[in-house]
Amino acid sequence: MPASPQTIFVIIPCFNEASVIKDTVAGVLEKGYSVVVVDDASTDETKQLLHGFPVHYLRHRINLGQGAALQTGFDYAIRKGAAFLITFDADGQHFSGDIARMVETMEEKSVDIVFGSRFLEGSDSSVPPGRKWLLKTARYVNYFFSGILLSDAHNGFRCLSRKAAEKIRLRENRMAHASEILIQVAKLKLTYAEYPVKIHYTAYSMGKGQGNRHGLRILFELILYKLFR
Amino acid sequence: MTIIQVILTAFVVLIAVYMYLRLRTTLFDLLLILVFAGAGVFFVIFPDTTTRIAHFVGVNRGADMIFYLAILFLLFLVLKLYARIRRLEQQFTELVRDRVETEIYKK
Numbered sequence: 526m527p528a529s530p531q532t533i534f535v536i537i538p539c540f541n542e543a544s545v546i547k548d549t550v551a552g553v554l555e556k557g558y559s560v561v562v563v564d565d566a567s568t569d570e571t572k573q574l575l576h577g578f579p580v581h582y583l584r585h586r587i588n589l590g591q592g593a594a595l596q597t598g599f600d601y602a603i604r605k606g607a608a609f610l611i612t613f614d615a616d617g618q619h620f621s622g623d624i625a626r627m628v629e630t631m632e633e634k635s636v637d638i639v640f641g642s643r644f645l646e647g648s649d650s651s652v653p654p655g656r657k658w659l660l661k662t663a664r665y666v667n668y669f670f671s672g673i674l675l676s677d678a679h680n681g682f683r684c685l686s687r688k689a690a691e692k693i694r695l696r697e698n699r700m701a702h703a704s705e706i707l708i709q710v711a712k713l714k715l716t717y718a719e720y721p722v723k724i725h726y727t728a729y730s731m732g733k734g735q736g737n738r739h740g741l742r743i744l745f746e747l748i749l750y751k752l753f754r
Numbered sequence: 755m756t757i758i759q760v761i762l763t764a765f766v767v768l769i770a771v772y773m774y775l776r777l778r779t780t781l782f783d784l785l786l787i788l789v790f791a792g793a794g795v796f797f798v799i800f801p802d803t804t805t806r807i808a809h810f811v812g813v814n815r816g817a818d819m820i821f822y823l824a825i826l827f828l829l830f831l832v833l834k835l836y837a838r839i840r841r842l843e844q845q846f847t848e849l850v851r852d853r854v855e856t857e858i859y860k861k
Contacts, residue, residue: 576859584855589847597851698847753837 528628530557534607535624536598537562538591539615543569545729550578552621553613561602562615563594581605592702596695603690610690614681616730623722627684630720637689637715638706640675641682641722648721653731659740670747671707675719679703682722689715700739701746708750759798766794 535558539546546562553560560580564571566588575582583601585594595612602610609628613619623641631639643650643660652660663678683706685693692713697705710717755763770791777783797804797820804816813819 579859582857582859584857585850586853586855587850589850593847593851597854600851601854601856696844698843749836749840752833753840 528608528632531559532606532608533558533611533624533628534598534602534605534609535560535611535613535621536595536602537613537615538565538594538598539563539567539571540565540588540591540594541567541569541571542615543567543571543574545617546571546615547574547578549613549615549617550575550580552617553624554578554580556621556624558611558621558624559602559605559607561598563598563601565589565591565594590699590702592695592700592705593698595702599685599690599693599695603687607690608687610685610687612681612683612685614730616727618724618726618730619682620723620725623682623720624684627682627720627722630718631684631686634718635716636718637686638710638717639684640677640717640719641680642675642677642719643680643722643724644676645719645721648723650722650724651726652724653726659737663740663743666744666747667704667707670704670751671711673707673711673717675707677719680722680724684720697746697750699746701743701750704743704747705750755799762798763795766791766798 535553537546537549537553537560539562542549550560550562560578562571562575562580562582564582564584566585572582572584581601583597585597598612599610609631611624611627613621613624619641627639627641630636642648643652660678664675667678668674681703689710692715693706693709695702695705695709709715770787773787774784777787797816801816804820806816808814808816808819811819813822
């Protein structure tokens with residue numbers, strides 16, 4: 526049974542993405558999904574730009590980080606009756622066309638969560654070489670912490686069932702949330718699958734993306750996460 | 755008494771008085787402060803006693819033993835403080851989340 530598009534909630538966390546947020550939101554709205562923009566206290570004109578778009582606009586009064594923004598979006602979408610929750614990057618690197626196939630994959634394989642992957646066959650993403658080794662290392666770091674080995678360690682594109690979203694509770698406010706989701710999936714014994722998604726690397730998304738320095742910081746946050754429950 | 759002994763004694767006494775003025779709660783607190791400050795002053799004035807304890811546990815000098823213990827204690831404090839910061843951050847996050855500004859735009 527295909528899900529009604531309105532019950533698919535696409536959660537887009539953003540922080541100062543005014544130059545791209547309109548296109549990203551428009552692309553998702555085109556497919557008829559419910560869109561939840563979680564503005565993490567942007568200081569640009571994100572809010573004004575979204576006027577006129579039929580979206581749920583949530584705004585943190587103080588910047589908390591992407592993990593916190595996602596959790597805010599999860600809480601909201603669950604309250605609004607979401608059946609599926611998609612996490613989607615604001616910077617335009619994901620394709621809204623992949624959403625339907627993520628949901629299909631979830632139903633076909635009857636899993637609780639589907640992770641987008643750049644490295645599965647059929648993904649058609651040209652990952653820049655400098656980033657490749659970082660992601661390869663991160664894969665094993667995640668495996669070490671969670672026991673789950675994904676082909677892509679840090680992909681912002683995911684599909685969660687309502688059940689999964691209700692159970693997962695992100696406490697890592699910043700970037701370590703991507704690994705925290707894996708840790709919780711393992712702990713809560715949720716089932717998962719991967720789906721090859723297209724990633725469109727632009728100069729903008731590369732500039733915004735995370736370099737090696739961020740990788741080290743995430744590692745540090747993960748160790749502390751493990752130390753303090 | 756050497757100059758360093760005067761300085762250290764003065765500091766320990768000052769900290770003890772400060773803590774007493776700040777906390778001034780129960781007799782137990784006062785007792786705790788007195789015991790710790792008293793021990794501090796005692797070891798400053800009779801440093802050889804720490805050396806004897808150090809020899810007993812297998813460290814050459816009393817000052818070294820105090821140094822090792824201080825590092826351990828500070829490390830413990832850092833971890834405790836970090837745990838508290840994380841807890842505060844989680845409470846703060848809930849607060850910001852409760853007060854999230856919500857607007858639903860219609861077509």
